[in-house]
Amino acid sequence: MTGKPVLVAHGDRPREGGPDRKEVEVAVGVLIRADGAFLLTSRPAGKVYEGYWEYPGGKVEAGETVEQALRRELIEEIGVTIGAVHPWKVERVDYPHALVRLNFCKVYEWTGELHMHEGQQYAWQQLPVTVQPVLPGTVPVLQWFAEERGFEGPTHS
Template identity: 75%
Template sequence: MKKPTLVADAALPREGGADRAVVEVAVGVLIQANGDFLLTSRPVGKVYEGYWEFPGGKLEAGETVEAALARELHEELGITIGAVTPWKVELVDYPHALVRLNFCKVFSWTGDLQMREAQSFAWQRLPVVVEPVLPGTVPVLQWLASERRFMGATHSIAAHA
C-alpha cells in the first residue's frame, strides 16, 4: 500500500501543476548523547522563512543522500558529520515544490556549529519549544515521540522482569 503524501498548506495553489518533479532532499536529525536534537530556522529570503526544521538540503545530480547531507551540513553549519544512519522517508507536497525528505540520524560530528546562512539553532527535546515548525518536520517529532514511548515501555518491562 502506498504511503500517503503529507500536504502542507492544502488551501494554497501548487506551483507547477499536478505533474511536477520530486525534489530529493537529505535531512539530518542530529542527536546528542543526552537525546537532545538540533533544529535550525529557515534563513531570511527562503520559502517558509523563520520556520524551524531539521537541517539539510537538496541532492545534486549523481549525489547520494549521505554525500548530500555531509555537504549540506558542512556548508550550512560548518560541521563534519560521522556515520549517517538512513531512517525514514516522507513525501511532502508544499505549495512551492513536491519534496521527498530523506531523514537520516546523525550521532557524531566534529566542529562547532556555525550558522553560515544567518539562521538560528536550538537544541530541543520533546515537546519542542521553538515555533513555528515546518510541516515536514512534524512527522519526525511524532517518530521521535513514538521511539521514546517504545524505549520507555521496553525499560519498564525489563525493570519488572
Template identity: 70%
Template sequence: MSPSNSRVTTPGAPVAERAHTEVAVGILIREDGALLLSSRPEGKPYAGYWEFPGGKLEAGETVEQALRRELDEELGVTIGPAEVWKVTEHDYPHALVRLHWCKVYQWTGDFEMREGQRMAWQQFPLTVTPVLPGAFPVLDWLASERGFEGAVLAQASQG
C-alpha cells in the first residue's frame, strides 16, 4: 500500500461511488510534544501496525462524540476538547475510510490497553514501525510543524 492511496479532502466533498467508512482519530499530544500511537490488535486488518487511536462513527454521532467513546472503550481515558484539524481519505483493500483527525491535548484517566494493543509515546523520528498507511499524510504535517522534513514516510513504512 503506498501513500498515494491517501488524499486530503474537505468536509462536504462529493462522495465517491464506493461508500466511505467515517472514522474519528485522536492525535493525543503530551506537554513535551510526544504523540500517542497504538498497535492494531490481533484479528483486525493490519494487525500489529501502529496508528493513532480512534474508530468508526456510529449512527447519529459527531466526530467528537465518536472519538470520546472510542478512546474510553479502547484506552480507558476521557478526553478534553477535540475539534477536527484535518480530514483525509485512504483507500484500503478492506475499506474506503474518511479520517477525521483531531488534536487532543487534555485527557484524564490511566491508559489501559483494553483490546490487547500496545501503546508508545513517540517523537520524531518515530521508533515504531510499520505505521498504518492512512496516517502518512498526517505524520508528514506533524513532522513539518516540528521542523522534521523528508524521511518520515520512508521510516514509518518500514516493517
C-alpha cells in the first residue's frame, strides 16, 4: 500500500513475519465526554505492550465493517454500547509484532457503565495526558487533539 508513511514503533526491534506481513485492520474508539475528556485504557496483562495506555478497540474480523467491529469490541472490552460512530483518521503503525491499520473513530454517545472485562484500567484524560507509558499508535491521536484544541506543549509525559 502506498501513500502516507507508516509510523514505525520501536524500530530497533526485529519484525515478526518478515517484510511481507499482512496488515491487520483495527477499529479504535475515541470516546469523548461533554467536557472534552477522552477515555484511555491500559493494555491487559498477558498481551503485547502490557500496561501501555491506548484507546479501546480491536481487530476487524472477516466480513465486518470498521463500525461493526468497533461496536462489538467496545461491548466485549469495556461494556458499553455506542451511539453514532464518526470516522476520524487512519494511522498505519509498524509494531515489532504486527503491521496495523488503525481506524480511529470519535464516539460522543454510549450507554452502559464502563466495565473493564479484560482486567485493564481506564482513565478519563485531558491534554497533557498523565497516564504512562502511552502506546506508540496512540501518540498521533494526542497530537491531533492538540491541533484541534489549540493546545501548546507536550501531549504526554
